[in-house]
Amino acid sequence: MNLFVGIDVSSQKLDTCLLNSEDEVLLEVSLPNSLVGAKKIKEYIIQFDEHINYDRIIVGMEATSIYSFHPATFLAEDSDLKALEIEVAVINPKQISKFKKMFDEDKTDTVDAYRIADFLRFDRFNVSLIKEEKYMALQRLTRSRYQLVGQLAEMKQHFIENLYYKCNTLTKEVDTSIFGATMMDLLTDSITLDEIADLSLEDLVEVLQQKGKGRFSDPEKLAKSISKAIKDSYRLGDMMQxxxxxxxxxxxxMIKTLKKQIKELDKAIGRLFKTIPESKSLLSIPGVGPVYAAGIIAELGQIERFENEAKVAKYAGLHWKRKQSGDFESERTNITKTGNRYLRYYLIEAANSVMRNEPVYREYYLRKYEEVPKNQHKRALVLTARKFVRMVDALLRNHQFYAPERSA
Incomplete structure (x- = not known):
């Protein structure tokens, strides 16, 4: 006899259903999503096990973003529950949703908890290790960095759009980054464009050298390009200006602030990343730096959570469903993209970098690039990322450093 504990998790509640192998509901209760509620679930599990002594005790809940983290971790790590060898499954919500559609019934939290327990009863789920705290801590940092980088790109785009009004030929004439400290200071200074244009070449060079602290290799060329851009641009009215x-x-x-915050996160990521032994394995791959390596490890956690590299690829959404019917086998299948989008992003970006540094991966990319007439780069890069998953899995699982593959 087995005991199945289905928990419908929300920000406020843990609606819980205890079900046995014979589809008999032993208990239905709504508890707060807090340490008090989780401890109460623990008490119920121990209480029922004392009477029956179940062969297996399985606890399941949907992966509901941040809300399932605390109850899943508590129930998986509690020493008393570990002694009972309970299994904790955090299930993809899409699986539960498809399972519920088989039944014509109301949609309530109580029913949802029952159906999660019922889903566990069919034993069509995977129980993986709960991600350790160090990986979760690293994930908080890497995901925050990912979001800040996205915001920085957006801020830069808005800056360029508004800069076009002020000096529409600047980005075309000037070959240095407008987001450097000197250019940003010059463009947002109290001095007007007309005043800059009226400066002699020598004076503008001196201004650039002062603001850039002498770091420009050819300040005279830069001064000429800025002066030309200003003179060739349209002029605005006073109100618009x-x-x-x-x-x-x-x-x-905002750009300056975001850059500063990203640097702070990079320092924190670097400090934590050094404490994780697997980091050296990924950093040994040519083209994989701390940002990509930390992002991959933060999303994967301990590699033992996955049975094999195919499971890793599926978790990342680098997976293609087979389409076959009778004698027909489709040669064109779409990528699922239903996995962890952060992990998929880091794997694809890292594969792109490795492809530029490793001949074997470059050859593979080019071979896939030539296979189709459309979407060549995107397709080839995603397939290269799928090949890259095999290497990542092997290095992490075997605790090895990278050794170049032999070219055919």
């Missing part, structure tokens, strides 16, 4: 200046100054401040 004032508005654009305020907007540019605001975006410049």
């Amino acid at each position: 004032d508005s654009v200046d305020v907007v540019l100054a605001s975006y410049a401040m």
